[in-house]
Amino acid sequence: MGENESSLPNTSPQDKKMAYHKVNADQRAQGHSPYLDNDDLQATALELEWDMEKELEEPGFDHFRLDGAVQHHLGNSQSPDLDLEPIQPSASPKGRFQRLQEDPDYISHYTRQAPKNNRCNFFQILKVFCTALIVFIFGIVIGYYSGKKCPSPPASPEPNNPHIYREILKEIKAENIQQIYRDFLQFPREDDVDTAMKILGQWTSHGLEDVQLVNYSVLLDLPGSSSNTVTLKNSGECFYPDGLQCNRGTKTLHSQDLLYSYAAYSAKGTLEAELVDIQYGTIEDLIRIQAITNVTKKIALLKLGQSPLLYKLSLLEDAGFGGVLLYVDPCDLPKTTDLADKAFMVSLNSGGDPSTPGYASIGGSYRQHRLNLTTLLVQPISAVLAKKLISVPENTVQKDRCVPLQLPSTEKKIISLNIQSVTTYRTISNVIGYLKGTVFPDRYVLIGSHHSSLNTSSGQEWASSTAIITAFIQALMLKVKRGWRPDRTIVFCSWGGTSFGNVGSYEWAEDLKRVLQRNVVAYVSLHNPVRGNSTLHPIASPSLQQLTAESQSFNCVEKAKCPRSNVSSVQMQGDSDYFINHLGVPATQFSYEDINKSENSSFLSEALFPVHATKTEELDPSFKLHETIAKLTGHVTLQIANEPVLPFNALDIALEVQNSLKVFIGDEVDASQLLAVASQLRDTAELFQSDEMRPANDPKERAPIRVRMLNDVLQSLEKSFLVQQAPPGLYRNILYRLDERTNQFSVLLEALEHYKLHQSNETIQAALSEVLNSISSAQVYFKAGLDVFETTLAGKK
Numbered sequence: 001m002g003e004n005e006s007s008l009p010n011t012s013p014q015d016k017k018m019a020y021h022k023v024n025a026d027q028r029a030q031g032h033s034p035y036l037d038n039d040d041l042q043a044t045a046l047e048l049e050w051d052m053e054k055e056l057e058e059p060g061f062d063h064f065r066l067d068g069a070v071q072h073h074l075g076n077s078q079s080p081d082l083d084l085e086p087i088q089p090s091a092s093p094k095g096r097f098q099r100l101q102e103d104p105d106y107i108s109h110y111t112r113q114a115p116k117n118n119r120c121n122f123f124q125i126l127k128v129f130c131t132a133l134i135v136f137i138f139g140i141v142i143g144y145y146s147g148k149k150c151p152s153p154p155a156s157p158e159p160n161n162p163h164i165y166r167e168i169l170k171e172i173k174a175e176n177i178q179q180i181y182r183d184f185l186q187f188p189r190e191d192d193v194d195t196a197m198k199i200l201g202q203w204t205s206h207g208l209e210d211v212q213l214v215n216y217s218v219l220l221d222l223p224g225s226s227s228n229t230v231t232l233k234n235s236g237e238c239f240y241p242d243g244l245q246c247n248r249g250t251k252t253l254h255s256q257d258l259l260y261s262y263a264a265y266s267a268k269g270t271l272e273a274e275l276v277d278i279q280y281g282t283i284e285d286l287i288r289i290q291a292i293t294n295v296t297k298k299i300a301l302l303k304l305g306q307s308p309l310l311y312k313l314s315l316l317e318d319a320g321f322g323g324v325l326l327y328v329d330p331c332d333l334p335k336t337t338d339l340a341d342k343a344f345m346v347s348l349n350s351g352g353d354p355s356t357p358g359y360a361s362i363g364g365s366y367r368q369h370r371l372n373l374t375t376l377l378v379q380p381i382s383a384v385l386a387k388k389l390i391s392v393p394e395n396t397v398q399k400d401r402c403v404p405l406q407l408p409s410t411e412k413k414i415i416s417l418n419i420q421s422v423t424t425y426r427t428i429s430n431v432i433g434y435l436k437g438t439v440f441p442d443r444y445v446l447i448g449s450h451h452s453s454l455n456t457s458s459g460q461e462w463a464s465s466t467a468i469i470t471a472f473i474q475a476l477m478l479k480v481k482r483g484w485r486p487d488r489t490i491v492f493c494s495w496g497g498t499s500f501g502n503v504g505s506y507e508w509a510e511d512l513k514r515v516l517q518r519n520v521v522a523y524v525s526l527h528n529p530v531r532g533n534s535t536l537h538p539i540a541s542p543s544l545q546q547l548t549a550e551s552q553s554f555n556c557v558e559k560a561k562c563p564r565s566n567v568s569s570v571q572m573q574g575d576s577d578y579f580i581n582h583l584g585v586p587a588t589q590f591s592y593e594d595i596n597k598s599e600n601s602s603f604l605s606e607a608l609f610p611v612h613a614t615k616t617e618e619l620d621p622s623f624k625l626h627e628t629i630a631k632l633t634g635h636v637t638l639q640i641a642n643e644p645v646l647p648f649n650a651l652d653i654a655l656e657v658q659n660s661l662k663v664f665i666g667d668e669v670d671a672s673q674l675l676a677v678a679s680q681l682r683d684t685a686e687l688f689q690s691d692e693m694r695p696a697n698d699p700k701e702r703a704p705i706r707v708r709m710l711n712d713v714l715q716s717l718e719k720s721f722l723v724q725q726a727p728p729g730l731y732r733n734i735l736y737r738l739d740e741r742t743n744q745f746s747v748l749l750e751a752l753e754h755y756k757l758h759q760s761n762e763t764i765q766a767a768l769s770e771v772l773n774s775i776s777s778a779q780v781y782f783k784a785g786l787d788v789f790e791t792t793l794a795g796k797k
Contacts, residue, residue, distance in 0.1 A: 527576070602739035
């Protein structure tokens with residue numbers, strides 16, 4: 001239209017109007033829509049649209065109805081009074097039209113159809129509306145009757161379906177674990193970072209999306225360039241820790257094992273003193289020895305077992321000893337085990353980097369100068385060397401009966417102990433992999449193994465646990481690739497620095513303490529899963545005992561005979577330590593061990609004997625035991641990660657507390673007040689179990705908000721049982737007993753032992769107060785949880 005105006009410069013406005021009416025009339029006479037088939041007319045229409053929008057943007061048109069304006073112009077299109085002067089050609093009419101089409105107001109209000117077309121559209125709309133209404137009503141009727149015949153499935157059928165668990169676990173095969181195990185051992189012994197990188201590569205290759213390498217610079221106590229020595233002054237003979245005499249003819253094959261036959265973080269130097277046999281270093285042993293001799297600066301000959309090593313060393317240090325020779329009595333080992341000529345490694349570190357106690361070893365952290373963690377010179381030795389020192393025959397088995405080693409009281413042995421180790425900063429690495437949950441991604445189920453650290457005495461043992469966790473990841477990711485995911489996030493952990501005192505796990509947990517306190521719901525341990533081949537030994541915190549027992553049945557339903565092992569809540573070795581004792585996280589662990597009938601066999605696993613690949617393959621040549629551990633561990637992990645309500649048993653905690661207190665009735669301790677509070681705890685736990693947990697496990701009564709509130713209560717059940725301080729080597733979490741032989745709270749048991757030694761009841765009163773406060777706190781916590789649910793329910797009503 002702009003071109004026409006330019007070609008007719010002398011044309012009057014009236015002539016322009018007549019030209020417009022002529023074209024319009026011609027188009028109507030042809031029977032075509034004025035907006036189709038004709039480019040010039042379409043341009044004219046676009047110009048009208050452009051001008052009308054401009055007019056609407058002018059002041060005073062805020063309430064102008066575009067519908068009425070359009071109809072007015074169309075109805076009077078032939079009127080000679082129609083003024084087209086304001087209409088100006090658009091610089092880009094096509095682009096402008098596209099922008100108007102994207103405007104919702106344009107779509108809903110702007111129409112150029114004639115009144116006749118409006119009537120047609122009205123009937124069409126009415127017809128569509130009636131059709132939709134009929135279809136809607138028909139759909140409701142069909143849905144109602146089909147719903148009565150066929151109940152709708154749960155909203156999320158897969159996570160709670162045991163069939164899904166079986167599909168995942170059936171992918172875990174012994175031959176796969178064996179192959180992964182051998183793949184890890186193909187690489188030569190390297191430093192911690194290199195080993196961690198290989199594990200990271202394996203996990204990533206199986207499809208785990210988020211895998212991280214987390215490094216910490218920590219203070220480690222490493223062996224020196226030559227082995228420690230023990231010299232018998234009576235004869236002048238010098239021995240290495242394994243019993244071989246000191247000479248250059250020692251086989252290089254065993255040199256690495258000799259170097260790592262030491263106590264990490266022991267005091268260093270040389271001590272010459274009398275050897276004193278104190279057997280297992282119990283309170284009774286100390287009272288007996290102190291009654292007959294002065295033990296100051298003397299060297300104790302100590303057997304490993306019965307109670308934690310750190311606890312026994314603390315007693316010896318308080319008594320004034322200067323050094324300790326530590327060994328394992330062959331009578332305490334299973335008959336199938338031959339370790340008499342083997343020395344071993346122990347760590348005197350209670351946990352984490354000694355230079356940053358209680359906080360993470362991150363850049364800028366203050367480092368404390370702690371070269372050793374005890375004043376004692378501690379050296380592990382083999383049973384063979386112990387026999388030489390006390391001058392007993394090599395064969396101590398008489399008529400199928402093992403005779404425990406003991407130094408004759410008439411003999412006086414003077415020995416010289418030389419210990420040299422190097423304290424230095426090294427980098428240890430953790431491998432952390434995340435499988436994100438879909439429903440509760442901020443709730444974590446941790447499953448942890450450990451890997452080789454700096455050529456330690458543990459040798460190839462680490463590859464068993466690493467192979468098992470890798471096989472589980474492989475099986476899980478096959479299901480994930482088909483669209484499945486857990487409800488809660490599963491965090492896979494391979495820890496570094498475990499043999500030096502669970503250094504890697506401590507540093508990572510201290511680094512993320514605030515997050516983990518809020519988010520972690522359970523820890524599943526894979527520490528040394530196959531240390532024997534005779535019997536399955538499951539350990540679980542009280543709240544997980546029932547789930548751990550049920551998992552044994554789940555994984556052997558296809559077998560004709562299904563042996564089940566009793567689940568106990570006893571202290572366990574490994575990286576679960578921080579999560580149990582500092583975060584109060586429920587934990588569980590499966591492992592195979594050899595049958596040991598000795599009552600002194602507890603805590604023998606603190607000794608890290610050299611383990612080579614041939615030994616692991618001898619224990620489990622078909623890797624079926626590895627497969628069983630992997631499936632048991634996998635099933636527990638899947639249950640915790642997928643059940644809408646956490647499978648924790650509150651009542652089992654209350655029962656464990658009552659059972660641990662009943663044994664004190666009639667002793668020096670007045671446990672009446674403790675028993676009264678424990679009874680209240682049981683009543684509240686029973687009410688919580690029946691009123692809250694059972695309804696929540698019914699899908700018909702399961703409200704998401706209520707389930708989340710319930711899970712928040714369940715995941716913090718054990719936090720109330722963390723005492724402020726515990727003796728060295730004893731758990732701060734009082735729900736765990738020392739071993740299978742004891743039923744009492746370990747802190748109360750130790751307080752009674754302390755009373756025998758010092759004849760003071762202050763320690764007993766302090767321990768009683770700690771336990772009483774823990775039980776009372778747990779009871780208040782349960783009660784508060786019930787009150788919250790009752791208030792919420794009343795508010796809804």
